[in-house]
Structure formats: structure tokens, C-alpha cells
Amino acid sequence: MESFRIFIVEDDPLYGEMLKHHLSLNPDNEVHLFKTGSDCLKNLYKNPSLISLDYSLPDLSGLEVMRHIKKESSDIPVVIVSGQEDISTAVTLLREGAYDYFVKDDDVKDRLWNIIKKIRENLLLKSEISYLKEEIGRKYEFRNVIKGNSPAIKQIFSLIEKAIKTNITVSITGETGTGKELVAKAIHYNSTRAKKPFVAVNVSAIPRELIESEMFGHEKGSFTGAVTRKTGRFEQAQGGSIFLDEIGEMDLHMQSKLLRVIQERELTRVGGNDLIKIDVRLIVATNRNLAEEVHKGNFREDLYYRLLGLPIELPPLRFRGNDIILLAKHFLDEFCLENKLPKLSITEAAQQKLMQYPYPGNIRELKAVIELSAVLSDSEQIDEQQISFNSTNASSNFLLEENTLNEYNTKIIRYYLDKYNNNVILVAKKLDIGKSTIYRLIKENKL
Amino acid sequence: MPNQASNQYHLTKLYSFIGEEPGPVKEMVVIFLQSSTELLQDISTGITLQDFEKISKAAHKLKPSLDIFGIDDMYDTIREIELNARNKTNPDLIKQRIDQLENRLKPAILQMREDYSL
Known part of the structure; x- marks a missing residue:
């Protein structure tokens, strides 16, 4: 962590030097002493982590200096150190955004020391969060996550690249197990919204009577059981992206509510009156044919067109040729690493067998098959006997034999x-x- | 080691702030001698010119230093000077308290100069 830069603004030379000396006892602290408010303001570009500000300065009052600081950078904590106890001044300063207020007494140094400790911990947490967000971003760097060289998947890469450059709504379709949520995450974590939340909602998993409150939140007492105010998934995703999986399962009543929120870019919590502005990127997914659902009257046509945005249709694994082997090797390496197993390889015969199967469960199924084969293997290789398909609707691989x-x-x-x-x-x-x-x-x- | 037997001042609070290393302690003593002499001068000029704001500001600044250097028996006195000067009340009392302050502070300053060969 870089050094913790502290500004002491103090016109009493003794007090200033003492504080400087005391705080410099920690070698991680970089302490700067200024005798006037304007000197401090001129040096704000150095981006201090904390400012200890004497209330009575020769040029400006502590309040004036603090207002300037807050205008420049509202994040810098400002601690007011005053020669006297004055409750009304303290209250004013705290209301204006002072981090703390204390009188120059015996406890000053300890209180400052404690505040620094607290702020450092806070900064550490913030930097950890920022690091983790970057890590997630790296983790979801889409070419690392979505494996494959087939023409079908290259087409998907090109669409994802287009999706991350704008805020356009993305509708992802594809059979179960083709990686719709992974694509949604890849779009979010590679977009300008990457540092804001990604909120995933599986529409089909939420009971019909709860979905509105789940999506838009509710006010306390708005219905039996609403004992506290709750923010909904849309509000939780503020500034980021919301991923509505299985959107085709949403009932017509909720569809009309969703349409209004998308059109107006604002929502009202259940039982509330306030309009809440929302800035959320929408990514939806379904394994149903929504156009067909519109035709059958199960899905609103106006919502369908709103959600269509940039359509990304994920290819079934059986149409991805050699990607099957590439993915199989990737899952195998991953499984061996996670379970501290020696690295395994896949024999030619086993590869042939993998290539001939139609994978109704797509990538999810391939992963399960590979993990099972790794567990069953007694040697350093996985051969065809260890590859077993147990798909619930496995059609014969008859036709694939060509x-x-x-x-x-x-x-x-x-x-x-x-x-x-x-x-x-x-x-x-x-x-x-x-x-x-x-x-x-x-x-x-x-x- | 400086001789503090005269009880004109004590450095317990200063030590608790910056430790007891002679170098930094002497640095603080130098700063105190310089600033307290200047502030006493400001108070003195203030009373001559009847500039109560000057008196109030100088007293306000001197107050924590006296506390740090163990001249804390003067706390009430300097507080009276500061408040009365700020409110421009009791000029006679202010004068009286300033005399008391000077009589207490000057020997302490002399003692400190002697103790630290300054």
C-alpha cells in the first residue's frame, strides 16, 4: 500500500511540529505541515488521505478551508482540531462534512492516531474491493472465459465485442447449458459498467406473487410480511447491469410492469409513491423462442421488441466441432487442479467418443461427463470406457456416426x-x- | 539532562506526545521559547494599543503550549484573558491577569533557556 499522506494545517508552530513528529513515528505516514489554509488548498493536488485542520487560522476560518476541500474532493476526511470546546461550531462543522471534531487536549494524539488507523483500514478495504473488482473483470475477460475456436463461437465473440462498446440491451438465447449467464457476465465485466454491480435474477425461480417486490423492492408495511423497507434487484444494480434469466417465464402482469420500468427508466417500490430513477443495463436470456411465445399470446409484443436489442444466439455444443475437445481438456485441467489430482490426458478413442455425442445438456453436460471420467480414471489417461453419458434425453448418437x-x-x-x-x-x-x-x-x- | 528541580515547568505531556529523545525534545523547546516569547509580546502590545483581538488571538494560541510544557497552573488565567479580550470586557482584569501570566512565564522561559543552554 502506498504511504498515507497526512496534511496538518496548524498555525501554532509548537502544536504543528508536535503533531507532525508524533504522526511521523509511523514510517508509513507521510506528514506535511501547513501554516495557513491557503497553503493547504494549494497542495490539495497531492491528494492527502487525511487533513487535520486547526479551526483558527490566520487567513481563512476552518469552515472556509473545509468547504474548499470538500468542493475539490469530497472524499478526503477532514478532522477539525480546535483550541476550545464549542458545541455549536462542532455541530456546524460535522454537518458540513467534517470527519471528526476535537479539542486540543491530552487525547488529541491518541484520537488522531485512532482515526488514522480507522481511515487506513477503510482505504485498505477500498483498495481490496477495487482489486477484487479488477480481478473479477480479468476473470471474465471474455476470451479467457468463453473457450473455443469454432466459427460459431468466433461469431459470438464478435457480437460480445459489439455489446460491450455500448449500453444496448442484449438478449441471449440458446439451449440449456450453452453458457448464457457466462456471456452476460462477460459483457458486464468488460463494459464501462464493470466496477458497478452485476445482479442476476432467475425469473423462473421467483414465485409469481413475490416477483414484483423482488425486482422493484417494497416499502415497510406494504403487504403482510413487509416488516422493513427492501430495495429491489433493479435498485441493487444501479449503475451496473441486471441479468434477467428465463425471461420467457415471466407472467403477463409482470411483463407490463417491466415494460413501464424499461420505458420510463424509473420505478416505484411496491407500496411506495416515490419515483426512483434507474440507470441499469439490461441483459436478458431465455431458452424459449420468444417470437413464438408472442405469436401464442404468452409474451407481450411491445416488450419483446424492447428486449430484443442485440440478439446473441449461442450455438449448441454439438455444432461447435473441435471446441468439444478444447473444452473437455479445459474442464479436465480445471478439475484436476481444484482436486489436487495429477494432470490427466484424454486418449484418441475417448476423444472420438466425445465428438460423437450430441450433448443435449451442452457445455454443462460435457463438464459433468469430464469430471466423472476424471474420478473414474485409474491411470494418467482417460479412455473411452471412462466416458459415460447419462443424459436424461440422450438421443442416440446413431446419426453422428456418419x-x-x-x-x-x-x-x-x-x-x-x-x-x-x-x-x-x-x-x-x-x-x-x-x-x-x-x-x-x-x-x-x-x- | 536538563534540571527541572525548579518546578517552573515539566515535560510529561511533551514526552507523551513525542517521546523522550533529546533531539526532538530540544527542537520543541526551541519552538516553544520562540513562539511563547512572541505571543507574550503580542499580548503586551495588545494591551498597550487596547487591541483586544490581538490579545485574544495570542492568548488562544498560547494556551495549548502552556499545557504541553506543564505550566498548566496558568490555564484559568489565560482562559480569562482570552475570553475577556474576545468580549472586550474587564480591561483591568485582563491587565491584572497578563501581569500574573508574565510573572509566571518569564522565569519558566529563563529556566528552560538555562536547562537547554539556549
Whole structure:
């Protein structure tokens, strides 16, 4: 942490020097002594962390100096040190923004010391917060987070780049598990709003009767159970971005309220009368086809157009070719690192198997498959036996095998013969083909 | 080590502020001698010229220094000077208190000069 710069503004040379000496005992403090208010004001560009200001100065009053300081930089804490106890002056100064007020007595040095300690802790916390925000920004540097080289994902990168340059509303669509929230975060943390909050709301997870108060807040006593005032998600996201996931699940009543907030850029808490201005970037996501929902009357057309903004349609993993292997290796490395396992590799056969599966659960499913394979592996490699797909709606990877039509025919007949105990007549009937076709394949040893 | 047996002053509060290292202590003594002499002079000129504001300001500035150098028995006296001068009341009392202050402070200053060879 850089040194803590303290300005002492004191025309009493003894008191000034004593304070300077005392505060300089901590080598982290850089203490500057000024004998007049104007000297202090001329040096404000040095950006002090604290100003100890004598109330009675030869050129300006403590109040005048403090007002100038606050005008220049309202963040600098100003402690007033006065030769006498005067409650009304103290109250005025504290109201005008003084950090503290105390009389020149035996406790001055300890009180100053304590204040410095408190302010330093505060600054440390602020710098930690700022560091963490930058870290989050780095973490969500979108090319680090969204992995892939496929043309489909490169198209997404180009759209994200466009989205981060403006405040345009972004609507993200894509199958479950394609990384909609990740894209929303990448847009927020790479935009000019990065240091302001990112608030994610899963619309489908909030009960219908609570959603308005959750989104816009409520006043105390506005309904049974509203025992305190509560700020809503929109207010929490002030200056930043709000991510409304599963927007397609929002009911029509709430849709009209949301539309008004988006149009007017202001909201009223439930049970309240005050209009609250909001400055929030909107990012929405859904795995439904909203245009279709509009057609069916489930989604307001005017809201649909308001939300459409810049549409980003995330490709399903099965359309991302070699990204599957790239992502698989990334998840594997990540899992091994987190669980302190030796680094594992994926055999060619396992890679083939990974490439042939359609991933209805997309990236989320691939991650689960890889993590399970890492746990099952007994060697330094993951082979095809350890890759197992347990998708709830896993369609066969039949078509992904890309066989010839003859090969497919043979496979289908073999499947039926197995199923019906090699009853050729029954299988021929089921498949509506001649018995001779089956016998020919058997004769040719193809079955 | 300076001789403080005369009880004209004591440095307990100064030590608590800046420690007991002789170098910085002597520096503070020098500053005190210079500023208190100047302030006493201001008070004196103020009474001659009947410039009560000058008196009040000088007394206000001198007050914490006296406390730091253990001349705290003069606290009420200097407070009376400051308040009466600020309100421009009791000029005779002010004069009387200034005499008391000078009679107390001058020997202390002399003692300090001797103790620190200044």
C-alpha cells in the first residue's frame, strides 16, 4: 500500500511540529505541515488521505478551508482540531462534512492516531474491493472465459465485442447449458459498467406473487410480511447491469410492469409513491423462442421488441466441432487442479467418443461427463470406457456416426434381430422388408 | 539532562506526545521559547494599543503550549484573558491577569533557556 499522506494545517508552530513528529513515528505516514489554509488548498493536488485542520487560522476560518476541500474532493476526511470546546461550531462543522471534531487536549494524539488507523483500514478495504473488482473483470475477460475456436463461437465473440462498446440491451438465447449467464457476465465485466454491480435474477425461480417486490423492492408495511423497507434487484444494480434469466417465464402482469420500468427508466417500490430513477443495463436470456411465445399470446409484443436489442444466439455444443475437445481438456485441467489430482490426458478413442455425442445438456453436460471420467480414471489417461453419458434425453448418437446407408440398414436389422430373438419373419414384417434381404445379409456375414 | 528541580515547568505531556529523545525534545523547546516569547509580546502590545483581538488571538494560541510544557497552573488565567479580550470586557482584569501570566512565564522561559543552554 502506498504511504498515507497526512496534511496538518496548524498555525501554532509548537502544536504543528508536535503533531507532525508524533504522526511521523509511523514510517508509513507521510506528514506535511501547513501554516495557513491557503497553503493547504494549494497542495490539495497531492491528494492527502487525511487533513487535520486547526479551526483558527490566520487567513481563512476552518469552515472556509473545509468547504474548499470538500468542493475539490469530497472524499478526503477532514478532522477539525480546535483550541476550545464549542458545541455549536462542532455541530456546524460535522454537518458540513467534517470527519471528526476535537479539542486540543491530552487525547488529541491518541484520537488522531485512532482515526488514522480507522481511515487506513477503510482505504485498505477500498483498495481490496477495487482489486477484487479488477480481478473479477480479468476473470471474465471474455476470451479467457468463453473457450473455443469454432466459427460459431468466433461469431459470438464478435457480437460480445459489439455489446460491450455500448449500453444496448442484449438478449441471449440458446439451449440449456450453452453458457448464457457466462456471456452476460462477460459483457458486464468488460463494459464501462464493470466496477458497478452485476445482479442476476432467475425469473423462473421467483414465485409469481413475490416477483414484483423482488425486482422493484417494497416499502415497510406494504403487504403482510413487509416488516422493513427492501430495495429491489433493479435498485441493487444501479449503475451496473441486471441479468434477467428465463425471461420467457415471466407472467403477463409482470411483463407490463417491466415494460413501464424499461420505458420510463424509473420505478416505484411496491407500496411506495416515490419515483426512483434507474440507470441499469439490461441483459436478458431465455431458452424459449420468444417470437413464438408472442405469436401464442404468452409474451407481450411491445416488450419483446424492447428486449430484443442485440440478439446473441449461442450455438449448441454439438455444432461447435473441435471446441468439444478444447473444452473437455479445459474442464479436465480445471478439475484436476481444484482436486489436487495429477494432470490427466484424454486418449484418441475417448476423444472420438466425445465428438460423437450430441450433448443435449451442452457445455454443462460435457463438464459433468469430464469430471466423472476424471474420478473414474485409474491411470494418467482417460479412455473411452471412462466416458459415460447419462443424459436424461440422450438421443442416440446413431446419426453422428456418419455411416453409409447400407451400414445403417445392417445396424437397424441387427438391432431388431437381437430384440426379437432372431425371428426373421417377425423382423421382416416389423421393418416392412423382404425376408430374402435379411437372409442375404446373414449369408454375406454382415449380420 | 536538563534540571527541572525548579518546578517552573515539566515535560510529561511533551514526552507523551513525542517521546523522550533529546533531539526532538530540544527542537520543541526551541519552538516553544520562540513562539511563547512572541505571543507574550503580542499580548503586551495588545494591551498597550487596547487591541483586544490581538490579545485574544495570542492568548488562544498560547494556551495549548502552556499545557504541553506543564505550566498548566496558568490555564484559568489565560482562559480569562482570552475570553475577556474576545468580549472586550474587564480591561483591568485582563491587565491584572497578563501581569500574573508574565510573572509566571518569564522565569519558566529563563529556566528552560538555562536547562537547554539556549
